[in-house]
Amino acid sequence: xxxxxxxxxxxxxxxxxxxxxxxxxxxxxxxxxxxxxxxxxxxxxxxxxxxxxxxxxxxxxxxxxxxxxxxxxxxxxxxxxxxxxxxxxxxxxxxxxxxxxxxxxxxxxxxxxxxx
Amino acid sequence: xxxxxxxxxxxxxxxxxxxxxxxxxxxxxxxxxxxxxxxxxxxxxxxxxxxxxxxxxxxxxxxxxxxxxxxxxxxxxxxxxxxxxxxxxxxxxxxxxxxxxxxxxxxxxxxxxxxxxxxxxxxxxxxxxxxxxxxxxxxxxxxxxxxxxxxxxxxxxxxxxxxxxxxxxxxxxxxxxxxxxxxxxxxxxxxxxxxxxxxxxxxxxxxxxxxxxxxxxxxxxxxxxxxxxxxxxxxxxxxx
Numbered sequence: 632x633x634x635x636x637x638x639x640x641x642x643x644x645x646x647x648x649x650x651x652x653x654x655x656x657x658x659x660x661x662x663x664x665x666x667x668x669x670x671x672x673x674x675x676x677x678x679x680x681x682x683x684x685x686x687x688x689x690x691x692x693x694x695x696x697x698x699x700x701x702x703x704x705x706x707x708x709x710x711x712x713x714x715x716x717x718x719x720x721x722x723x724x725x726x727x728x729x730x731x732x733x734x735x736x737x738x739x740x741x742x743x744x745x746x747x
Numbered sequence: 748x749x750x751x752x753x754x755x756x757x758x759x760x761x762x763x764x765x766x767x768x769x770x771x772x773x774x775x776x777x778x779x780x781x782x783x784x785x786x787x788x789x790x791x792x793x794x795x796x797x798x799x800x801x802x803x804x805x806x807x808x809x810x811x812x813x814x815x816x817x818x819x820x821x822x823x824x825x826x827x828x829x830x831x832x833x834x835x836x837x838x839x840x841x842x843x844x845x846x847x848x849x850x851x852x853x854x855x856x857x858x859x860x861x862x863x864x865x866x867x868x869x870x871x872x873x874x875x876x877x878x879x880x881x882x883x884x885x886x887x888x889x890x891x892x893x894x895x896x897x898x899x900x901x902x903x904x905x906x907x908x909x910x911x912x913x914x915x916x917x918x919x920x921x922x923x924x925x926x927x928x929x930x931x932x933x934x935x936x937x938x939x940x941x942x943x944x945x946x947x948x949x950x951x952x953x954x955x956x957x958x959x960x961x962x963x964x965x966x967x968x969x970x971x972x973x974x975x976x977x978x979x980x981x982x983x984x985x986x987x
Binding site for chain 1: 765766768769772773779780781782783788791792794795798799802803806807809810811813814815816823836837841844845848849851852854855856858859862863964967968971972974975978979981982985986987
């Protein structure tokens, strides 16, 4: 059986990260409160989101103290999701275009194909 | 007696920082995860699969939101509350976020006190974590009730694109289920800690293995993951 190697770190580490997560959450709430729009809004949301996710995984879930064999096994496979994200965005864009063309205002009703 | 073949990394267990160390660990005998107990490794693998489930939901949500020709309801207004005579946008979700982050903080400290074999502090912190989790689920129930009362359904709503309801109920419902299951398991682990099951190495249910404080860390991984998923839901569903 694996030799148990407990993750023991000073409590100050957790309290500092907790405080940081509070600040980052407040910051992302303020993005909405101050009605930032467009690219500024999206950039800020993503920056705060990735900072929070990184802190939780690295410190609270102890990933920064684990061996690289475990870190790579867990953190590399989700990168595959970028492919799904890309396919989804591409497909959704096309669906939006066809919906606008055939169901949107001013679109020509499609004549039914003649029966033979 | 034949000796097992020692690979280069089997001698010392200092964490190798390079890709070379990863290859050495993975190609070594018996175990790829040298320092992680099996429970922790299995929890991480479960969380990896759960990551894919939640990602499928969030990417589907992106798909329907990008492809709809109707305007998407503004979450800032949909989730606003009137407090003290003032209309504050998204305030309920902000409070829920702070509650969940606080529960993550208490959970992290429970793990620390667990490894120090401080039974009382571990129990108290686990209980606070469970209470904060239950608070979160309660607020979510309130949010669902409010939205259903306003006529939001999985197939349509009075505010805009019909896909809003389907995405909302599916994503927050699945996340809320995770939180609820987490609360139940937090209470089970808290009772084990309080009774001293982990100090006396009493076997748990469905297993003959001796109990130890690693299960608090494994429980913690699940709980932090629930918080992690909420970070993404908060960013993509409520703020975007």
